[in-house]
Amino acid sequence: MSSPLTKADWTELRRASMTAIDRIADQVGLPNVLLGYQSRAVGLLESTAIRVLFIEKSRRIGMTWGLASYAVLRAAREKSAGGMDAMYISYSQEMTREFIDACAMWARAYAVAALSEDEFLFEDTDPADPAETRHIQAFRIRFASGFEILALSSAPRSLRGKQGVVIIDEAAFVDQLAELLKAALAFLMWGGQVVVCSTHDGSDNPFNIAVQDILAGRSKYAHLRVDLDDALKDGLYERICLVQGRAWSPEGEAAFRQDIIDFYGEGADEELFCIPAMGSGTWLAAPLIEARMTADAPVLRLDLPRDFLHLDRLAQRILVAPFRDALEAVLEDLDLSPLYAFGFDFGRVSDLTVGCLLSIDKRLTRREVLSFELRGVPGEEQKAIVKAVLSAVQTRLVGAAFDATGMGWTVAEDMGRRFGLREDPEGAGLVMAVHFSETWYRLEMPPLKAAFEDETLFLGRDADHLSDLRAVKLIRGIPRVPPVREGEKGKKRHGDYAIALALAHFASRMQWREFGYEPVPHSPSRFEERGAEDRDSLDGAFRLAGSRRKGLW
Template structure:
């Protein structure tokens, strides 16, 4: 039996969570605390606001694990804090949980370890299972020869985090797990770098983000009111949060302490030099802007116009693609004003990516955007997935693609902070590692430079700009490119089918007699 299977507190698997946004006073742990415990990843990180109770939840997890027999997955648990007070607090929480769980455990004991020829007092709780939870100092040598799970608390404030982590990771060879918990301590801190690398896919840590707002949405302040016997109200909660932020020395400090934003984290997300290094001459950006009266044309006229564009502009580029490579597809949607951008992408050996061409569409009707999208995807060799902007009006095209090719092939993305936080680091990593080739276009470069850090999350800068043609654009190709990179992580396979003749009124060749007759008749 796994330890997680017998846990109380309503802890459930992360992929089977109920709506945890509603506070339930009968639950011992809040939703984000449950998810932290339920995540059994070998390596995981919590970047958190101050005093959100993640360490308290971690003490519950340590208690359950250490009090479980070896045959059921139990093991020792070692806690490495940045000071003696934190160590005592954690062990006291373990003793409390042991009593609450009715797990046989001894009293808190104090033991002496030799730490660099000095006697260091440690705190420990022994369980009837034969395992223990022990708080150690931050000296990396204390973990040598140990075996069990390791929690490194306030990791961002350890002076020797790299060495402590190196010692802790050695324990994972025999199945132990490592957890890092901390508020941020600067953008250049190793703790922040581990998070960046994990989101980029370079490290395999599972990352949990708990801002003050995240915690309050799941009942943090309501729990505080419950414990202090105070009546909760939304107005009181808002005043409480405002007071916390106001009392912090600077706005930058407040963002770091309560919103997981490491200091000095502003500015353009992808350096200009990395973008220019990725740009290649000869990769075309194909554009189509619908005439002002396009919506007044007949359906046959509109279809014929776009069929000609596809055959004359897109087909020569598609003909150059080879089925020796897999492909993917990204899209950013706009109906008017901004651009819709279609980005096919080739997956080359060694996970290198190359954009063979891009398509920018302005003021084009929904149906004709769908027409171009289907034209490309029907001819894209061995494509593994497509990511569409499913936000707002973009939902039409995203849904159309999912209905035609299957939901396993199409990710209908709702652009939000969480999505940007998860996928922009992976996107940036392709530029940092020199693993992507994109068109050499000033507009594309300017779009990518619009990805800015906003409260610690890379997002498209608010406000519209103008392209080389003097017309409006808003980082559109940056989103399309990021969507394409996201789609390369998919592992689908398109459904094989044969279209009925009525669904392809002109066939594949606009020079055919049927096409020419219809095309001329449309005019």
């Protein structure tokens, strides 16, 4: 399951966040105040900048109830104040009836004049057979403003002749969603809005495809995601206790949460945590990857023996020299007219370390110019290599993202000292330490796939890198590298290049700004002076003799 919190974890989390709870009734008053996530949805829709909003949601968290409040606010206003008709469409008559009942409740709570609430028959004609007319039962509330809320149990074609706000609820379960969206989006021309809200129903569903397009940056629509834990943190269970006249407790909420998860069983990820169901399918097709492997990008590899640290200085330098010379040649030949972004996936014992350097041209096309792979290389040598690469492009570097898992954090920290550590993607600094999570993969992997599909990313041709990219699988609808390692014993790979590339692409999309950073001057202590000889030996192993670009090593 996607949520790692146990029942005990949730109890402690909620006890810490709700240490002093007054009676919910005293806080809320009448049950007409929106919960946090409902309020966020309405707030987005009240913004004139939001024309289309897609909402991924958990089952039965009351999002429809919140959208009903917005429908009433819109339909009750005069035209000069932005009033318009509101239309609700879902896959069942029971849901439309429930929506109209919720709108009636909100109308009474707002003391809005509603002229009537009635049922009527809506005629729907099949273009393939104009003589056939289907009568669809619908529900309607008419307001003194002249506008109305219209709720339908299916998708009538005559929706094209109407205007206003369209709310498509549980859109993943609506027949012919793509066609329905075409009709609804026509409302935008005259100032209408479209809200598409749903629990997931598979990763290949048009609803999830549309969400992935938004996350990938292909679509400019707004997006909101609310899973069960988000709803509980915003007070869902407190509201349930208020309605049912029960006392809230962290233990009670934890038990409530666990009961719901147990009820849905294997479907909990999709039904409750907004993860579309799908088998562990391949994320990128091999022909697509190969079609993008057209860049002239060398792959440099350094594989050191296990006893490297026990060798004398001369033996160490001899082992490192070929890699050092090859890297020197690549860095010396780099074109400094484009911008650059760097990704670094750290490994030491079981996994490879992989670094990936991308150039970014004026058309925002990303092109790989260098990648390196390190196996059995100690941490200090890895830092020296990374320092050389970043120093070579420092004046054109827009960002560098580092795997901050385990020992990877020490590399990110040391590079941050030299080039500026960035605390968040919108902040200052060039070096971003990334702590991987399902949220990171869910948000940051779709733009990478979109770059492959849109021909805005080009890589060097390498069989191992193709294999690593093919290793990324859709696990519960989220692209991840499975825990299984592939390859011969002692040389196994774990999708390492795919992670480094994802980090480099992420770094290339961080907010760009001109950034001048000077490291804090450092005066060595006596202890550090005693170790200067060892450090000089280390630097000597990687120093570029006669390098035309000073300060790389």
